[in-house]
Amino acid sequence: MRKNIVAGNWKMNTTVPEGVKLAYDVNCALKNAQPKCDVIIAVPFTHLVPVKMHIDTNILGLGAENCADHTKGAFTGEVSAAMVASTGASYVILGHSERRQYYGETAATLKEKVGLALENGLKPIFCVGEVLAQREDGSYFDVIKAQLTDSLFDLSAEDFGKIILAYEPVWAIGTGKTASADQAEEIHAFIRKLVTEKYGKQVAEDTTILYGGSCKPSNAKELFAKPDVDGGLIGGAALKADDFMGIVNAF
Numbered sequence: 001m002r003k004n005i006v007a008g009n010w011k012m013n014t015t016v017p018e019g020v021k022l023a024y025d026v027n028c029a030l031k032n033a034q035p036k037c038d039v040i041i042a043v044p045f046t047h048l049v050p051v052k053m054h055i056d057t058n059i060l061g062l063g064a065e066n067c068a069d070h071t072k073g074a075f076t077g078e079v080s081a082a083m084v085a086s087t088g089a090s091y092v093i094l095g096h097s098e099r100r101q102y103y104g105e106t107a108a109t110l111k112e113k114v115g116l117a118l119e120n121g122l123k124p125i126f127c128v129g130e131v132l133a134q135r136e137d138g139s140y141f142d143v144i145k146a147q148l149t150d151s152l153f154d155l156s157a158e159d160f161g162k163i164i165l166a167y168e169p170v171w172a173i174g175t176g177k178t179a180s181a182d183q184a185e186e187i188h189a190f191i192r193k194l195v196t197e198k199y200g201k202q203v204a205e206d207t208t209i210l211y212g213g214s215c216k217p218s219n220a221k222e223l224f225a226k227p228d229v230d231g232g233l234i235g236g237a238a239l240k241a242d243d244f245m246g247i248v249n250a251f
């Protein structure tokens with residue numbers, strides 16, 4: 001049975017004290033809420049250890065927003081999957097459109113990162129999604145298929161089963177412009193069909209596919225009601241405990 005998940009992606013926001021407070025507030029709210037989904041926060045590298053010390057990771061999962069595509073050594077400024085895992089984090093976001101767009105991450109780089117994350121026991125939250133021009137010219141199905149095929153579809157079924165997918169149309173990220181629930185469902189169902197073709201029905205049924213892009217308390221319910229939308233990857237609305245909990249409570 002696949003899991004419903006709401007995951008926060010803090011991006012490059014909050015200082016360490018601010019982040020610790022936010023995480024602590026979310027953790028407290030979750031203790032009282034008995035959520036009907038798993039909840040995860042992905043935080044900046046600097047925040048992993050202090051946040052871990054202030055939350056109960058049995059009720060609030062912890063992840064990084066990225067990891068390196070090499071194991072160790074002379075890569076100044078990089079943080080390896082092993083380093084992330086050693087903080088006690090369990091998840092890592094990979095393939096976010098901002099990493100692809102601003103830091104030149106390619107399908108091949110991401111394939112390396114996914115492999116290293118899995119080797120170190122981290123669960124990747126792997127993002128795919130089209131830019132506006134690809135939505136408008138109708139090539140978005142091919143774009144998403146290539147993103148999945150080129151970075152993930154060489155994995156064994158066992159390893160693929162550890163991946164959480166996130167569909168994030170780039171035109172909806174941070175723009176206030178959400179994909180409609182029908183638009184999201186169309187792609188989520190398409191992704192599940194691709195996974196079925198590659199790994200079979202059971203693996204596809206068990207794969208969690210999150211929607212990301214201007215998801216907020218007011219639209220989460222409609223999105224999460226769709227049969228193939230298993231939760232959300234939340235940027236802006238994850239930076240306020242109340243908003244984030246509003247989305248968690250949409251389940």
Ligand code: PGA
Nearest residue numbers: 173174213214234235236
């Ligand atoms: P947003 O970001 O919710 O601010 O649109 C989502 C994401 O980039 O993961």
